[in-house]
Amino acid sequence: MPQPAVSILLLLLALLLVLAAVLLVRAARFRPDAADLAPHAGGGEPIPVDADAAAGRLSQLIRKRTVSSREPSSADRAEFRSLLDLLPDLYPAAHRALEREIVNGRTLLYRWQGAEPEAPTVLMSHFDVVPAEEEGWLHPPFSGEIADGRVWGRGAIDTKGTLVCILEAVEQLVASGFKPKRDIYLSFCDDEEIAGDGAPTHVRLLQERGIRPGLVVDEGGAVVENIFPGVRGPIAVVGVAEKGVSDFELVVRGAGGHASAPPRLGPAFRLARAIQRLERRPPKPFFPPPTLDMLDTLGRRSSFGYRILFANLWLLRPLLARLFHRLSPETRALSSTTIAVTTLQGSPAANVLPAEAKAGANVRVAVGETAAGVAARMRRAIADDAVELRIVRAGDPSPVSTTREEPYRIVAAAIRGTYPEAAVTPYVMLGGSDSRHFAAVWPYVYRFTPYELSREERETIHAANESLPIRKLGKGIEFYIRLIRSV
Structure with missing residues (x-):
């Protein structure tokens, strides 16, 4: 191996070792504050109640x-x-x-x-x-x-x-x-x-x-x-704080008619495709300030392996946000706006094409975002002018x-x-x-x-x-x- 390549490799290795040492030292020092461990309000002595x-x-x-x-x-x-x-x-x-x-x-x-x-x-x-x-x-x-x-x-x-x-x-x-x-x-x-x-x-x-x-x-x-x-x-x-609670409605209209001669890209298909696109392009994960406070407080009480993550959010925050987004429905809700399609409405009969297909979505807006901003992002994700998206009830955090x-x-x-x-x-x-x-x-x-x-x-x-x-x-x-x- 040429000498310059060896030098670069050794430099990278040294940098990785320094970074690992910084991560480990920060994790070792990442402990609960003394004030959080002190007895409070009577020191936990029970109060007699009936x-x-x-x-x-x-x-x-x-x-x-x-x-x-x-x-x-x-x-x-x-x-x-x-x-x-x-x-x-x-x-x-x-x-x-x-x-x-x-x-x-x-x-x-x-x-x-x-x-x-x-x-x-x-x-x-x-x-x-x-x-x-x-x-x-x-x-x-x-x-x-x-x-x-x-x-x-x-x-x-x-x-x-x-x-x-x-x-x-x-x-x-x-x-x-x-x-x-x-x-x-x-x-x-x-x-x-x-x-x-x-x-x-x-x-x-x-x-x-x-x-x-x-x-x-x-x-x-x-x-x-x-x-x-x-x-x-x-x-x-x-x-x-509370996430904002908003209700959205997706509507696609068409000519209706008999199901024996269906058109391409009818209202039901377009609505289903819009919902699928929303599922494929969910809101981006991030940690608003109250969630960062929670990560700091509880991260200090976590096992050492997790403390390495929580003590080093300055470096690992984007990675951890994506991890929370995938870990469970609860952690996903903590780290992003959520969109839940809750109601669907189409034709009243199996052999009738819907003249109108509708879906209702309950949106929980993360702290730091707005219902209007979420609606704009949803329209970009749907990318279909035939799908009308309207805000039934706007609730910001x-x-x-x-x-x-x-x-x-x-x-x-x-x-x-x-x-x-x-x-x-x-x-x-x-x-x-x-x-x-x-x-x-x-x-x-x-x-x-x-x-x-x-x-x-x-x-x-x-x-x-x-x-x-x-x-x-x-x-x-x-x-x-x-x-x-x-x-």
Whole structure:
């Protein structure tokens, strides 16, 4: 081999060795911050709560069939009114101490007056639920059955259980003589599942009264395990933003007619080809800032092999983003906008050509992108002027709440006090919540459901056999007691 070639080869080898050494040293130093490992909010000492009594009250709320519907005539408003009437009986001390306002005759806004009115905390939940058929349930979905150490029924997790945890915490604190340092508001709405006007009305009402919350906490992430590569043990994921939720429609029109003499490139074919092109050219993977924060937080707790990746995002970020895009549906959703074709419509009969073929697509817009930008990219991918793409509902991502100021630290401390073994991390919520209306006007909005939830339990949300263990309900009450004491 000529001398110059040998020199170049040795130089390249030396550079590779230096690069490998840099990667390994950075990974060795990539450890959790001391602040993340210190005890918080009582050092994890349990707070006595009566979880069994709380389970009985949750059971009563589940028996109220507060099923929301976009068709006003389909919702049984008597069930909603019955739930509103029941709450003062279940929580008498809280209702004596707090001001209760029924907004628009449907939703609840409570004020617990503190020593100071500035920068109040808003705790959110919703008491409407999605429909449930009895088939496939071990216990009827609106029975509120207490069996096998669990409360069964629609809303046990999403989110009548959360409502109970909040009110149980308030009831216990009021009975003990506790007075909050700042005002606390409870915002409970009846139409979250249909993206209704309950939460927007509460936001407008607070704005009109000159109230500017210093912290808002709504449903969101939970304490989970086995969701992040290389990390063992529980992880508490706190939503600091939400992906945008948009609905698109693809439409192709034609002459219709009898199926015995089909034309080439008819509406159904063009629509199918458009969907296939979207599948072949998905949105590009990338990590928005909140996801980078999550990778940093959890990467420090991962096994050494994974720490090599997460400690060196300065070099490996594009590679890791592509890996996340392929690893699983969940990691793909964390690293890109997603497009899911959910509805198809064509001819009403097998022997009739469709005069119009339509598909509906639910698009979850990643932080850093917009619905309009995604639509433009989809049109380029489809590359067919005969396919009309229109935005039925445009929903951009929410603003991102900081993790570097006191409101986030308060939430994280309450989590660590309740779940000392859990690593607390920010993340971007894949679903939507009422809190996006608060995040549009106020900066400190966080999304956390205070339970340890297994994959099986998470999969029952909006599905059969939704249920919540009584022990976990008790931990949720502990979380809110710690949170309320700290704000």
